[in-house]
Amino acid sequence: MTTAAVPAPSARISPLAQVARLRAWLFLILLAATFEVWTRIANGASFVLSVYNLQAIAIFASAPLMLGLGQTFVIISAGIDLSLGFVMGLASVVAAHAANFGLARLGMGPAEAALFGIAVGVLATVPAGLVNGWLIAVLKVPPFIGTLGMYGVSRGAAYLLAAGMTVAVNDDWYGAIGNGRLGPFPVLVLLTAVACVALHYVLSQTRFGQHVYAMGASKAAASRAGIDVRRLTMKIYLLSAVMGGVAGALYTGRFSAGAPQAGEPLLLDSIAAVVIGGASLFGGSGTIWGTVAGAFVIAVIQYGLVLVDVEPFWQFIAVGGIIIVSVLVDQTQRRFLGGRVDE
Amino acid sequence: MSEPAPILSVRSVSKSFGAVRALDRASFDVLPGEVVALAGDNGAGKSTIIKAISGVISRDGGDILLDGKSVAFATPHEARDSGIETIYQDLSLADNLSIGANIFLGREPMRRAFGFLPVLDRRKMAEAARETMARLDFHVDRLDAPVAAFSGGQRQAVAIGRAIFWNARIVIMDEPTAALGVPEQRKVMSLIRSLKAEGKGVIFISHNLRDIFDVADRIVVFRRGENAGERRPAETTSDEIVRLMVGK
Structure with a gap:
């Protein structure tokens, strides 16, 4: 019917690009191997073949990973959520107050009070997420600035609600959610695993996830294809805040206290996990499993260095170095492998 | 006449x-x-x-x-x-998505996995991509490659393919x-x-x-x-x- 002579495109994914794509898992294997050798020499014990170590690392990874899951969506959409750390803190404080209120005033049992605290704590993050989304989608505030504003607001709100301190919770059930185990698996880790699987599904198998990728590549293309980019942006920042809320509410269980600064050190870890996991800060790429690997890379460094008795401050240098290497790999990949190949 | x-x-x-x-x-x-x-x-x-x-x-x-x-x-x-389909100079493609995903962008087909779980029907998207591009005499061997991997003229074909597929x-x-x-x-x-x-x-x-x-x-x-x-x-x-x- 036509004589157009467009040759078959030679769009193959080169082996090098595959390696670059899986770099977070390579880092992880490399790190685990390094610590394996190191602990065997230093402590005469295995690093990897220790249930205790694995549990500890998984718990270490769970909070930054919860934040990182929402942050993955945000970063793929070419945004960033800086408010996440203190949104988590706010949720932690509100959850503690709510659980106490449930126990003392509403006559709840410890199980009901724990669930009530978690629900209210998570709900408390909804306004933060909606305001973030509204600032960015409707008022066209750059994500960096809009969420930095919300960082301040939620930080202040969290400290005010906690009267500048931490809010203790005396609820065994709540404590069990934060510290308990089902068999060898810590509850916290199981909940995080469920969140990973659920959000992997959302990102890779639903229209919402597909639109997040499209928006990250080109807002104009998404919008011209009939996608309501404003609504999408609101949903993305809402999801991010809610994941912060879940992390905060679980923190309260783990430490039996709500703390405004619960997520302060975790914000940068969450971004680092996403970037180490192979997402580009320019948007358009990233996966949940990449972020999982990224979070474990950070947790292995943090835990491993403690185990071999290295000054803990080295962990910042190690994580920082891996972030820089990841970004360099991403840029190189864009330039030489993944970019447009015009003939 | x-x-x-x-x-x-x-x-x-x-x-x-x-x-x-x-x-x-x-x-x-x-x-x-x-x-x-x-x-x-x-x-x-x-x-x-x-x-x-x-x-x-x-x-x-x-x-x-x-x-x-x-x-x-x-x-x-x-x-x-x-x-009425407009093809813009910058093509309006999401570079990181496949041809099929671009054709269906904003109206993705879904199927049920395990009989209940709605998931993107990637096979349907890939088939539509192959058929549509074949109508333009454009034969693709990698239907899952992102359109960023194609040349400018090929990307133009994708944008035109989208118009054809939706019966513009x-x-x-x-x-x-x-x-x-x-x-x-x-x-x-x-x-x-x-x-x-x-x-x-x-x-x-x-x-x-x-x-x-x-x-x-x-x-x-x-x-x-x-x-x-x-x-x-x-x-x-x-x-x-x-x-x-x-x-x-």
């Missing part, structure tokens, strides 16, 4: 932006299987008339008829739903060859011919008179928002078109 009824009829459309009269009673028709080239200097109103047709801007006066019925699209989506009746192309090298420009010209062969109406804007003479059935020249003349390529010369564009 009488000509077939036009798919699209632009009748005396006017549009002002403040004191500037961007369009002054502009008119032209597009017949099925016809390529109409809009020619004119910068500011002649080519882009404005495209925007008025595709629902980006509203018109002040005049009428636009689609299949004989007056239409006024409030948004580009409405225009697209009625079968009018395809508007604004400077489709501007950013391409010469071999790729030729491919786009063949793509336009395949659209024509499929019975689509094509509105084609270009600065390149050689492209216009190569592919157009009719050349509509605008000058300062007004019709300055209409010629068939066989019955005119590029000198005459330029004279019409600049006004003798």
Whole structure:
């Protein structure tokens, strides 16, 4: 019917690009191997073949990973959520107050009070997420600035609600959610695993996830294809805040206290996990499993260095170095492998 | 022999932006299987008339008829739903997604995994991509590769493929060859011919008179928002078109 002579495109994914794509898992294997050798020499014990170590690392990874899951969506959409750390803190404080209120005033049992605290704590993050989304989608505030504003607001709100301190919770059930185990698996880790699987599904198998990728590549293309980019942006920042809320509410269980600064050190870890996991800060790429690997890379460094008795401050240098290497790999990949190949 | 009824009829459309009269009673028709080239200097109103047709801007006066019925699209989506597809210079593709995902962007097909879980139907998208691109004589061996991996002309084919897949009746192309090298420009010209062969109406804007003479059935020249003349390529010369564009 036509004589157009467009040759078959030679769009193959080169082996090098595959390696670059899986770099977070390579880092992880490399790190685990390094610590394996190191602990065997230093402590005469295995690093990897220790249930205790694995549990500890998984718990270490769970909070930054919860934040990182929402942050993955945000970063793929070419945004960033800086408010996440203190949104988590706010949720932690509100959850503690709510659980106490449930126990003392509403006559709840410890199980009901724990669930009530978690629900209210998570709900408390909804306004933060909606305001973030509204600032960015409707008022066209750059994500960096809009969420930095919300960082301040939620930080202040969290400290005010906690009267500048931490809010203790005396609820065994709540404590069990934060510290308990089902068999060898810590509850916290199981909940995080469920969140990973659920959000992997959302990102890779639903229209919402597909639109997040499209928006990250080109807002104009998404919008011209009939996608309501404003609504999408609101949903993305809402999801991010809610994941912060879940992390905060679980923190309260783990430490039996709500703390405004619960997520302060975790914000940068969450971004680092996403970037180490192979997402580009320019948007358009990233996966949940990449972020999982990224979070474990950070947790292995943090835990491993403690185990071999290295000054803990080295962990910042190690994580920082891996972030820089990841970004360099991403840029190189864009330039030489993944970019447009015009003939 | 009488000509077939036009798919699209632009009748005396006017549009002002403040004191500037961007369009002054502009008119032209597009017949099925016809390529109409809009020619004119910068500011002649080519882009404005495209925007008025595709629902980006509203018109002040005049009428636009689609299949004989007056239409006024409030948004580009409405225009697209009625079968008017605009292919922009930057193509409007999501570079990180596959051809199929781009064709279906915003209206992705779903299937049920394990009988209950709704998931994207990637197989359906890939099949539609392969079939559609084959209609454009564009055979793809990697249906899951992101469109960023393809060349400019191939990406143009993807954008055109999307229009064909969704049964666009009018395809508007604004400077489709501007950013391409010469071999790729030729491919786009063949793509336009395949659209024509499929019975689509094509509105084609270009600065390149050689492209216009190569592919157009009719050349509509605008000058300062007004019709300055209409010629068939066989019955005119590029000198005459330029004279019409600049006004003798």
